[in-house]
Amino acid sequence: MGNLISDKNHKASIEHNVCLSKYTTFQLGGPSPTLYHCQTPQHLVDVVQKCVKENIAFILIGGGSNLVVSDQGLDCHVIRYFSEQPIIERDGDNLNVSASTRLDDLALYAAQEGLGGINNTSGIPGAVGGAVVGNAGAFGDQIGDVTESVELITPQGDIYKKDTSQCGFSYRYSNLKETNDIVSSVRLNLTKADSNDLIKEREGILKLRAQKHPNLKTHPCAGSFFRNIEPTSRAGKRQASGWFLDQVDGKQLRSGGAVIFDKHANIIVKGSHATAEDVYQLSQKMYHLVKDKFDLDLVREVRFVGDFDQKPESIQSIIW
Numbered sequence: 660m661g662n663l664i665s666d667k668n669h670k671a672s673i674e675h676n677v678c679l680s681k682y683t684t685f686q687l688g689g690p691s692p693t694l695y696h697c698q699t700p701q702h703l704v705d706v707v708q709k710c711v712k713e714n715i716a717f718i719l720i721g722g723g724s725n726l727v728v729s730d731q732g733l734d735c736h737v738i739r740y741f742s743e744q745p746i747i748e749r750d751g752d753n754l755n756v757s758a759s760t761r762l763d764d765l766a767l768y769a770a771q772e773g774l775g776g777i778n779n780t781s782g783i784p785g786a787v788g789g790a791v792v793g794n795a796g797a798f799g800d801q802i803g804d805v806t807e808s809v810e811l812i813t814p815q816g817d818i819y820k821k822d823t824s825q826c827g828f829s830y831r832y833s834n835l836k837e838t839n840d841i842v843s844s845v846r847l848n849l850t851k852a853d854s855n856d857l858i859k860e861r862e863g864i865l866k867l868r869a870q871k872h873p874n875l876k877t878h879p880c881a882g883s884f885f886r887n888i889e890p891t892s893r894a895g896k897r898q899a900s901g902w903f904l905d906q907v908d909g910k911q912l913r914s915g916g917a918v919i920f921d922k923h924a925n926i927i928v929k930g931s932h933a934t935a936e937d938v939y940q941l942s943q944k945m946y947h948l949v950k951d952k953f954d955l956d957l958v959r960e961v962r963f964v965g966d967f968d969q970k971p972e973s974i975q976s977i978i979w
């Protein structure tokens with residue numbers, strides 16, 4: 660890592676020919692010609708506007724915890740918007756947060772400050788921007804519930820703001836998925852609560868997550884692979900995709916080195932020598948088994964990026 664591409668106050672660094680497996684929790688994915696590391700909203704604006712000006716195609720990633728990058732890598736540049744240090748400013752019961760901040764750092768900060776409403780996101784990997792775009796959450800609550808507004812950069816480099824009512828938040832969805840706008844910062848509206856209670860609750864959540872979720876060091880993955888089934892579907896009410904996958908003996912499935920997590924049929928983990936292609940093929944098997952038995956179309960929560968064998972056209976639309 661080295662070159663600085665901005666002025667001395669706003670340093671975004673560049674890596675060339677970098678293997679994207681370094682920056683995804685699945686630890687899979689081939690190279691990108693150039694990766695820009697942006698930590699602050701100013702870095703992000705500088706780099707996006709530079710790419711636009713020079714007509715350079717790019718994709719944006721955060722913590723890489725919801726992605727499968729193809730083994731061939733990408734022929735476009737990658738902007739990684741992720742900060743090791745939390746960038747958060749308190750304003751009464753509101754928090755202004757750089758979207759590069761880790762989601763769990765935000766949850767910890769809010770708990771320490773005695774602000775409730777975001778504690779449920781404790782332990783979810785990734786950055787705040789990715790969480791807002793996908794309306795991440797747990798235990799029935801999601802980040803969109805406490806989002807007041809978001810600062811955005813369009814793929815053309817223009818800056819604007821959206822209030823929460825304009826984001827179309829619903830289960831694991833915001834309309835930012837469609838617009839391709841980049842979240843640079845977020846304003847949250849939280850509620851005063853007892854800090855000790857929040858910290859205690861947080862510890863309980865982290866313990867529960869450690870029991871139920873794969874340890875990323877030993878079982879690289881991207882969390883739940885498919886969204887739960889929507890209430891409007893044939894399932895009648897929202898049901899865990901894992902239940903349907905269990906009915907088709909999902910835990911026994913594998914494809915090359917990609918296997919199913921032994922505690923959860925809806926989580927693919929990277930076994931030895933797994934490739935991104937293995938993960939793609941295994942997800943296809945899961946999809947088809949549920950489709951054949953229940954006539955249900957599982958919808959991916961995880962995003963594929965790049966080329967995969969026999970990739971359907973529809974994947975193109977969710978690459979961003």
Ligand SMILES: Cc1cc2nc3c(=O)[nH]c(=O)nc-3n(C[C@H](O)[C@H](O)[C@H](O)COP(=O)(O)OP(=O)(O)OC[C@H]3O[C@@H](n4cnc5c(N)ncnc54)[C@H](O)[C@@H]3O)c2cc1C
Pocket residue numbers: 684718719720721722723724725726740758783784785786787788789790791792793794795796797840841842843872873875880881882883962978979
């Ligand atoms: C072990 C494990 C457990 C998990 N548990 C949960 C859970 O309980 N609940 C839950 O909701 N999710 C969970 N996830 C999934 C994942 O952590 C979340 O979806 C997370 O919010 C993704 O954020 P990210 O920064 O890693 O996004 P990335 O994976 O980097 O990107 C995902 C998508 O968001 C886009 N994106 C990223 N940042 C921005 C931005 N700033 N502006 C615009 N677009 C952006 C990317 O282009 C990409 O399309 C889990 C994942 C793992 C590995």
